[in-house]
Amino acid sequence: MAKYEEIAEDIRNGILNGKFNTNEQLPLEKEMCEQYGVSRITIKKAVDELVTQGLVIKRRGAGTFVKALDDTDVQKLSMAKQFEGFTESHNDKKVTSKIIKFEVVHPTEEIATKLKITVDDFAYYLIRARYSNDEPFVIEYTYMPIVLIPGIKNDILMSSVYGYIENTLKLKIKSAHRIIRAILPDELEQKELKIDSNFPILEVEQVGFLDNGQPFEYSIAHHRSDKIEFRTVSIK
Structure with missing residues (x-):
């Protein structure tokens, strides 16, 4: 698994476990770079992955926020990603x-x-x-x-x-x-x-x-x- 995928998985787990709530802003790119010890390019790819999965949304000039999905929708998205049997x-x-x-x-x-x-x-x-x-x-x-x-x-x-x-x-x-x-x-x-x-x-x-x-x-x-x-x- 690539580093950006590991970071995306960690953030996704945080969303599913309640660490990040609906409409809550994710840490800034600079903060996540320091937290994970990676470049901004890697963080950007991780966030883009979460956007693709439908878990977060980027707001121009404001940052990245957890999408307003109910618990069932978030669970379904997680299941689709993890491809559970x-x-x-x-x-x-x-x-x-x-x-x-x-x-x-x-x-x-x-x-x-x-x-x-x-x-x-x-x-x-x-x-x-x-x-x-x-x-x-x-x-x-x-x-x-x-x-x-x-x-x-x-x-x-x-x-x-x-x-x-x-x-x-x-x-x-x-x-x-x-x-x-x-x-x-x-x-x-x-x-x-x-x-x-x-x-x-x-x-x-x-x-x-x-x-x-x-x-x-x-x-x-x-x-x-x-x-x-x-x-x-x-x-x-």
Whole structure:
């Protein structure tokens, strides 16, 4: 992680932990340079990163201020940045999983391209139904390259794959590219999500990236539309 990213993360944590309140001004660039022992260019990049995330706003001639977002919005922004998985985003509830399929495959050319591997390489392919407080929320269809994410077993799939990646493999999950669509469920999804054929679901197609830019996951998640919402903040 670059120095400016470390500084941005520290300030972001301060915002989320209440060190900086809504509409409060951040320390001046000079003060932050002294605090972190870096140049103004590094501080500027850190602040620009926070602006991009929608956590702060620059006011010409006045300084940089924490945006007027409610606690839920700030939490959503933090989650989007940290790219948390289902277990982490439901950490105040009982999370369980059902493994529907778990196998090792050669990826198709399309999937291999998304994961930056070849069709001769091996990848995990897994289908999981995820539950929060025993209620079905989502079915995940996921590919991961074995060379990058080794050692996945059933016990990991029953808990948190992202937790295993970051805590055991010591890899840093950084970002995701997502496409969201509304579709109708197939027979498997009707059964596992306990819905009928006319119940709309949200399809989230996603490529996940580590902090070195390497894709570690290609997934399609089918969410019950009454159990999820997506929030965004647009910054000009």
